[in-house]
Amino acid sequence: MGLLDQATSPLGRLVVTLPSIHALPGHEIRTLRTTGLDLSRGTLEVQRGLLRHTLQLEELIHQLAADGTTCRHLRWPASTNPHLLVSRKTAVDPDHPAVNIGTLRAALSKGLTPASLCQDRILSKVFESADPLKLMRLFGITEQTAMRYVGAAHPESTAKLPR
Secondary structure (H helix, E strand, C coil), X not given: CHHHHHCCCHHHHHHHHHHHHHCCCHHHHHCCEHHHEECCCCEEEEEECCEEEEEECCHHHHHHHHHHHHHHHHHCCCCCCCECCCCHHHHHCCCCCCCCHHHHHHCCCCCCCHHXXXXXXXXXXXXXXXXXXXXXXXXXXXXXXXXXXXHHHCHHHHCCCCC
């Protein structure tokens, strides 16, 4: 919770909460689209190649996303950049680039990265439940990734599995 208090902008607050709650890595946060956010349904769609993963937004993230879109519209009303998160440079760039990973890292406390927050979130869930299917549904991760996390958190339960 202290990380959220340190974030000074709507972009920063989303950069803290998306990996901390929904385990979104930085490369996915950067490429989120405004069309993927549906505030009326409380969902955010994440593109993963040809696949999509729909997040049911927690109340906090729902409010932060609403605040972020309002702030974006007030600061850059003519911006046509399709990305959900924009910076001073990307909001007005005619090539519509995504924010760079440095912008995301700058929004976090020193020493933290979106990847480390994402990993911590998945591990905390694995310690609650070692069910790989639950992890796959909740975070939209692959079977191999889910099994790696279960194996790391509960090596005694996977020691007898064939390799």
